[in-house]
Amino acid sequence: MDLTELRGKYIDAVARAADEAALEEVRIAALGKKGEVSALMATLGKMEPEARKAAGAAMNVVKDEIDAALRARKVALADAALDARLKSEWLDVTLPSRPRRMGSIHPVSQVMDELTAIFADMGFSVAEGPQVESDWYNFDALNIPPEHPARQEHDTFFMHRAVGDNRPPHVLRTHTSPVQIRAMTEQGAPIRVIAPGRVYRMDMDQTHTPMFHQVEGLAIDRDISMANLKWVLEEFCRAFFEVDKVELRFRASHFPFTEPSAEVDIRYSNVGGQLKIGEGDKWMEILGSGMVHPKVLQAAGVNPDEWQGFAFGMGIDRIAMLKYGIPDLRAFFEADLRWLRHYGFAALDLPDLPGGLSR
Template sequence: MIERIGQIRAEAEAAICAAGTTAGLEELRVRYLGRKAELPNLLRGVAELDPQERGAVGRAANETRQALETLITDRGAQLELGELRERLAGDRVDVTLPATPPAPVGRLHLLTATRREIEDVFCGLGFTVVEGPEVEFVHYNFDALNHDPAHPARARTDTFYVEAPADPHGGEVLLRTHTSPMQIRAMEQQPPPIAIIVPGRVYRRDSDATHTPQFHQIEGLAVGEDVTLADLKGTLLAFAKAIFGDEREIRLRPHFFPFTEPSVEADVSCFMCADADAHAPRCPLCKGTGWLEILGSGMVDPNVLGAVREHGYDPERHQGFAFGLGVERIAMLKHAVPDLRLFYDNDLRFLRQFG
């Protein structure tokens, strides 16, 4: 009997070692260790053997079974590894083929991106963002902003008027020519102190490489009892540093606007030739002047505050600054966009470059 066990073991071991596939190995497991196989049957029959034989045969059969099980497991692991290798080798792809593109990243328009960037700067400086109507009354666009009745900007050659009956209070209806009407509207709604910016679309009858009949502005207004022209300079300096770089300087130049007094234009130091004075005369950006005009501003004219006197603004007591900057101008300077009209063509090849 023991001899037979030995034979089975030798035969099985040889067969297991020779097995070439996991499937073949599984057949061997069934053949030698399955329910109908000889070895398990021998084990089941041990009880019927002579008592002297019983111990030895049982031990031998058990040892053999364990040995074969171990052997099958080991051999199985070996075969599986080999088969996995083979399978993976068959899965090989050409990794140099083009990738599956993920959903492309979209972009904000450069004007939106620039507007947001500017909004965020002024939020950081304590301004809140308000917006107003683009179709506006003459009252808010000109009258309350101290524009002379004969001011040329009121002319139909300069400003779009809307076919609408004139309002008894607001007067004629037009497309706002600047975001400044919101100075008045905001002060009507909020007593001093006030610190707001007003982003929005504005319109003027002008069309060439440097003018489009619609463009975007951001208005600023800060009124209190102690807001000074020096504060305007500091605010614009902070803005210029945030947008054009920390090394920038601001220069104020006296100018004239109907709704500010004193009025100043603000220039930012050129960021293209600032570090290369030797090349400055040929700087394509500042033309050698070292300065770039970025906006108009000034101290709110007492007449403007007088227009909202009943809302708590006293020209003797309250003072402040206002400014208006062009979003297109800032974007063109910062990103070297050569032609204003590119903003409104909306060519995808332009849109993808920014935002």
């Protein structure tokens, strides 16, 4: 067959191929191992050198042109198939997506993140400890005497001991203060930490639950005073409650682990059921604080003749109620999804200093 005729035969066949299966049949007939072009190429070995050179060049041209036509037709068929599919599977991308129920972050978790960010901005790191504590860490190291009410069964959850085991029973920690002892024991002084976490006490009403959350702060250095404590608490309240100015009132009190000790009140108003922090003529207690007792420093291996510092503690659930207007503490732990969808936070509601959320 003449090469020009052969070329025209298969170029036309390629153009007439209606789909990729028909196109593959044309390729095999032309360029397959037993195809016509391949058969012609096999005859080159029987030719004289000069004739083989000329015929081989001509055959390669025809082979390349057929191959190029096959490739171009394959792309054209694929494009046509895609176009047909897009037309048959048309989708309006402007339609709103199907609603998907999103999870919520619990207010306690959100407030923990907020206060951690605020105290981190003031140079505090986070310390953690076990929730089941020894009698020594929970009471003795904190200068809590044996006759203190907190060491009675009506106030503390004690762990069971076997009959004949006279060791002091472990307890579900009643505060996160043991974390301060552990942190000082491990890190020494100077130190600046906060200790957020769960604590347990035998109490249950609208503003108390057997399990709740606390954050305690500790700062130990050579020249720390109550003035530093006052500044830290004022800055925290200003950032947390998102107000430009706060007014705190320190009232003398007594805690076994601090001396002197002070309860801290914050000025507020309540007009028409709306609570406003930082203004008004009312005071609300929000936390306890004081200078760390020398006996507590000694128990943690810190020399009280060289070091001193302050400590404070507040209820995370309580300040969450104040900030976000949650009326009943018990609802925090009832696993009501309706409540959580109302008071919960989205994953991207991140703390944004000073104060507030980046929504």
